[in-house]
Amino acid sequence: MSASSAARRLTAVALVTGSVVAAAALPASAVQDRGPDRQQVVISDVQYNAPGPDTRSNRSLNGEWVNITNRSRQSVDLKGWTLRNSEGDRYTFRHLRLNGRSTVKVHTGAGRDTRHDVYQDRRQHIWDNRSDRATLSNRRGSVVDTESWGRFRGDDRDGRDGRGHDRDGRDGRGHDRDGRGDRDGRGHDRNDRGDRGNDRGNDRGNQQR
8 A cells, every 4th residue: 555545544534533523522502402493492481370350351361471481592483383272272473583591471462562572462361270281383383392280281190280289179379260150161250340339239239128
């Protein structure tokens, strides 16, 4: 074997070895950033029971929300992504690029969209206080992440959902969710001031009799 052939072979071996070493030296985060979005964008929190009585006012509706968090360092374009409940009610993200290490809050009611808050513009509550499942899907329709509570959490056997709330008819704030006549099918309070006024009128009439 000539000297020039031996030199070329040694050079080739050195190049291959250098490539292997360089690949091994890549940080784990560099590999993770190239992974599918389902590992990076998650449903980080859900406020399915708006504080106070569910009057269906815009304030009450916006007290119900879902947090979507981008755990990677790179921004993610959420245009065309969807967020839906167990009944198939769906919200589609419009023009929104979620920066790395940031969160966007998806409110149920109406409002002005920003980088950190978007609004579904609904006139009634969408998340069931007793049990439901929030599903986040990308623009291709692939499920990215889910968050469930109540009867949809099949692996919770001690009668509590993932946030430690009782599932026996009361939420984490002690409000009744037993589906009585003063609540709608999703466990939301339907009583308003008008109903209370009618009750007072009936009480007075009974007293006069």
